[in-house]
Amino acid sequence: MADSASNFIPCMLIPLQQHYLLLPNTTIAEVIPMPHIEIDNSKSHYWVGQYNWNSQQLAVIDLESLVEGNPSNSSEANKLCILHGINSEAGLNAYALPCYGAPQLIHLNESALKLASNTQDSEFLHCQIQIGNKVAYLPNLDTIETIIDQQQ
DSSP states (O other), X not given: OOOGGGGOEEEEEEEOSSSEEEEEGGXXXXXXXXXXXXXXXXXXXXXXXXXXXXXXXXXXXXXXXXXXXXXXXXXXXXXXEEEEOOOTTTTOSEEEEEESSOOEEEEEXXXXXXXXXXXXXXXXXXXXXXXXXXXEXXXXXXXXXXXXXXXX
């Protein structure tokens, strides 16, 4: 009989302002207390600025602002989530997202993934899912990383 524990995927549930972000654990490089970010208001509405991490200038973007088309307001974020770039064509080694609390490690299987109702479509999301009473974004990282790369 197959080991049922192998059917679970370790994921991080990352608190954003209004939603959560669900990512495979392996995409997270580091979560740190909110550092000083070089603010850049000359770029798109979702662009927060840049942060120097391990001798790299990382783009810092507001994911909810990107998805919803609203101006970024990440002044109350208390952590910075640094993600590994996965899209080799975009050329990003890493980038960062402000978050609003400590990410939570959860283990999910297919039966735990239920589509959330009354959600908006976005090219930056695969879908939104309901996890208990929380709505989480399942991001389209390829598209997100491509648009970040175009802004740099």
